[in-house]
Amino acid sequence: xxxxxLAIRRRILGTGALVAGIFGFIATLLPIDSIALPLFAxxxxxxxxxxxxxxxxxxxxPYGRKFKLTGxxxxxxxxxxxxLMGVVSSTRIDNTSTGVASTDFPSNGKLEFTTMSVLCCxxxxxxxxxxxxxxxxxxxxQNDQNRWVALPHIDQFDMRYAxxxxxxxRDLIFGxxxxxxxxxxxxxxxxxxxxxxxxxxxxxxxxxxxxxGAVPMDVAAPYLEGEGQMAGGLTAYAFLNNSxxxxxxxYRNVRGxxxxxxxxxxDAIGYPSKMQGSNPYWRLAYNKDWGANSAMIGLHGMxxxxxxxxxxxxxxxxxxxxxxxxxxxxxxxxxxxxxxMFSYTHEKQSYPTDQLGIxxxxxxxxxxxxxxxxxxxxQAKYGAALAYTSAKGSNDPTLxxxxxxxxxxxxxxxxVFWMPVQYVRVGLQYYKWTQFNGAKTNYDGxxxxxxxxxxxxxxxxxxx
Amino acid sequence: MQRISVTLVMALAVFGAxxxxxxxxxxxxxxxxxxxxxxxQVCSNCHGVDGNSVSPNFPRLAGQQEAYIVAQLxxxxxxxxxxxxxxxxxxGIARHLTDDQIKGLGEYxxxxxxxxxxxxxxKQLALGKQIFEQGVPDKETAPCMACHGxxxxxxxxxxxxxxxHQDYLLKQLHVFQDTEGRPGTPMKQITHLLTHQEMESVxxxxxxFPMSVGK
Numbered sequence: 001x002x003x004x005x006l007a008i009r010r011r012i013l014g015t016g017a018l019v020a021g022i023f024g025f026i027a028t029l030l031p032i033d034s035i036a037l038p039l040f041a042x043x044x045x046x047x048x049x050x051x052x053x054x055x056x057x058x059x060x061x062p063y064g065r066k067f068k069l070t071g072x073x074x075x076x077x078x079x080x081x082x083x084l085m086g087v088v089s090s091t092r093i094d095n096t097s098t099g100v101a102s103t104d105f106p107s108n109g110k111l112e113f114t115t116m117s118v119l120c121c122x123x124x125x126x127x128x129x130x131x132x133x134x135x136x137x138x139x140x141x142q143n144d145q146n147r148w149v150a151l152p153h154i155d156q157f158d159m160r161y162a163x164x165x166x167x168x169x170r171d172l173i174f175g176x177x178x179x180x181x182x183x184x185x186x187x188x189x190x191x192x193x194x195x196x197x198x199x200x201x202x203x204x205x206x207x208x209x210x211x212x213g214a215v216p217m218d219v220a221a222p223y224l225e226g227e228g229q230m231a232g233g234l235t236a237y238a239f240l241n242n243s244x245x246x247x248x249x250x251y252r253n254v255r256g257x258x259x260x261x262x263x264x265x266x267d268a269i270g271y272p273s274k275m276q277g278s279n280p281y282w283r284l285a286y287n288k289d290w291g292a293n294s295a296m297i298g299l300h301g302m303x304x305x306x307x308x309x310x311x312x313x314x315x316x317x318x319x320x321x322x323x324x325x326x327x328x329x330x331x332x333x334x335x336x337x338x339x340x341m342f343s344y345t346h347e348k349q350s351y352p353t354d355q356l357g358i359x360x361x362x363x364x365x366x367x368x369x370x371x372x373x374x375x376x377x378x379q380a381k382y383g384a385a386l387a388y389t390s391a392k393g394s395n396d397p398t399l400x401x402x403x404x405x406x407x408x409x410x411x412x413x414x415x416v417f418w419m420p421v422q423y424v425r426v427g428l429q430y431y432k433w434t435q436f437n438g439a440k441t442n443y444d445g446x447x448x449x450x451x452x453x454x455x456x457x458x459x460x461x462x463x464x
Numbered sequence: 465m466q467r468i469s470v471t472l473v474m475a476l477a478v479f480g481a482x483x484x485x486x487x488x489x490x491x492x493x494x495x496x497x498x499x500x501x502x503x504x505q506v507c508s509n510c511h512g513v514d515g516n517s518v519s520p521n522f523p524r525l526a527g528q529q530e531a532y533i534v535a536q537l538x539x540x541x542x543x544x545x546x547x548x549x550x551x552x553x554x555x556g557i558a559r560h561l562t563d564d565q566i567k568g569l570g571e572y573x574x575x576x577x578x579x580x581x582x583x584x585x586x587k588q589l590a591l592g593k594q595i596f597e598q599g600v601p602d603k604e605t606a607p608c609m610a611c612h613g614x615x616x617x618x619x620x621x622x623x624x625x626x627x628x629h630q631d632y633l634l635k636q637l638h639v640f641q642d643t644e645g646r647p648g649t650p651m652k653q654i655t656h657l658l659t660h661q662e663m664e665s666v667x668x669x670x671x672x673f674p675m676s677v678g679k
Contacts, residue, residue, distance in 0.1 A: 044557075046553055050553055067509075074492070074509075075556070126489045163485075163488060164488055291518065291519065291520060292519055333631060
């Protein structure tokens with residue numbers, strides 16, 4: 001046990017040193033300058049509202065989408081390409097009593113420093129730019145003594161090379177992105193963090209389940225949405241005449257020089273999954289801007305072949321086939337900003353015969369995942385949001401670990417927030433579970449109800 | 465896949481570090497970037513390649529007076545213009561542009577062909593036309609056409625107003641009336657007593673300016 005811990009610690013330190021080295025190397029390429037605001041604002045000299053709808057993260061404006069698609073290269077190189085981001089928050093869950101005191105979230109209702117990120121981002125050359133984030137989560141996971149453990153780990157990483165051919169008759173942006181999270185390269189924010197109605201990288205909907213201790217670690221989500229920071233991917237994309245967007249790429253497990261892309265976090269808790277070979281991700285979208293409006297409708301998908309035993313590359317393969325539709329509407333006309341978005345993903349899961357009764361009861365299962373979110377921001381200071389998430393899967397008690405045999409979770413998450421200045425946000429959210437892991441009441445067989453996981457979340461987010 | 469990724473990333477890094485892409489750069493601190501490149505690679509994101517912006521958040525620049533564009537960019541660069549639309553978006557864009565680049569950008573957009581936007585409320589048109597042509601004498605508001613010309617095409621540092629976004633014009637009229645964000649123009653005095661309805665009407669009339677006149 002001790003030797004294992006030492007090895008893990010060495011690996012973490014080694015990976016941390018590698019990432020620090022990369023950041024440091026990039027930093028040496030850049031001249032020295034003053035630091036006042038988060039990185040992209042420093043690079044462009046513009047206010048956050050230029051790129052983020054109503055100044056809120058991470059939802060992008062049409063202008064922000066162009067900034068990202070052109071590889072974060074607009075503006076001038078920041079001298080010290082580092083920024084800090086932190087969250088102080090308090091989570092109060094309606095009922096932490098799980099019957100096992102050691103698994104209760106120890107800081108329920110307390111105001112605490114919960115997470116911090118170091119970001120290294122921005123223009124490197126006229127065609128090359130990067131968004132890299134290293135995060136320290138105070139309550140990352142529980143160890144085998146049920147103690148909560150803090151860990152630094154890689155967060156979002158997106159390095160891209162882009163070019164743009166534009167004249168009066170044609171506008172073609174194209175590029176390649178090396179990233180560690182399917183959909184992080186996307187510019188419409190209809191996946192992952194965008195539906196978490198809080199600033200990115202803070203304890204959110206899924207974590208609430210974790211905090212409740214004995215409840216399942218997570219609400220079921222498609223593979224496409226659950227692979228954050230685990231895989232390495234290379235995608236190529238093109239955006240033609242501000243209307244047609246296409247992206248295709250492949251994701252796989254990373255090793256060697258690229259292992260920083262999933263560094264630390266999953267080394268520490270063990271791989272939840274490990275992919276076989278290169279796994280395709282694709283995305284198509286149609287965009288239209290008119291007046292103060294911008295709308296997108298799109299399709300997305302991913303095929304992933306995953307080892308049934310992440311520690312054994314000779315083990316049988318579980319297949320995930322995700323396909324979905326998503327869309328977004330924005331109205332941006334100062335002082336009003338409205339964003340509405342949806343994402344629906346259907347996943348088919350296929351299990352090999354040697355895993356029936358171990359990972360799943362059925363050879364084939366399905367999962368339908370729906371997310372909706374609407375946001376209104378006034379004067380880039382005052383905002384309100386309402387999000388809804390629904391995950392519904394086929395009947396398979398072994399797969400979902402639920403008493404009812406199905407996974408059926410429904411979450412409503414209203415929020416109000418205030419941004420006194422552009423790099424500080426104060427928010428209050430409420431998570432209301434109307435269904436949790438297959439049932440409204442007694443979902444775990446021990447009398448725990450979905451509403452026991454309802455929680456109030458207060459946070460202060462800041463970046464510098 | 466992994467070897468390909470590493471090789472590709474290193475190749476791109478070396479290639480990118482070695483080259484400055486003057487023909488398609490989005491660098492705003494390199495005096496060697498031609499203004500026409502900055503116009504299409506950067507300015508077009510908001511103002512359009514041809515200066516006919518889609519979003520009313522951003523003013524149309526097609527056919528705008530070169531001297532006016534130059535003056536505004538200089539004001540952004542010096543922070544002499546500090547209305548929200550100015551400092552939120554343009555201070556950063558203009559902060560390291562050279563005089564030659566500013567002049568080139570003014571020249572680029574002044575040569576673009578303006579396009580009509582669309583009609584507005586008929587009541588606004590009537591009142592707006594009256595203010596544009598006759599002013600509001602009892603409020604000592606001069607007719608717009610006295611400085612901006614009968615075709616609203618502007619002259620030197622008096623900007624072109626025809627086919628400009630109504631929302632942009634209205635916000636700027638309020639900037640003149642309510643703030644000190646755009647000093648050094650007679651507009652503070654001209655808008656001093658105008659009502660919101662009057663400003664909205666004249667802005668609407670200018671957005672829907674008669675096509676036979678506004679070319």
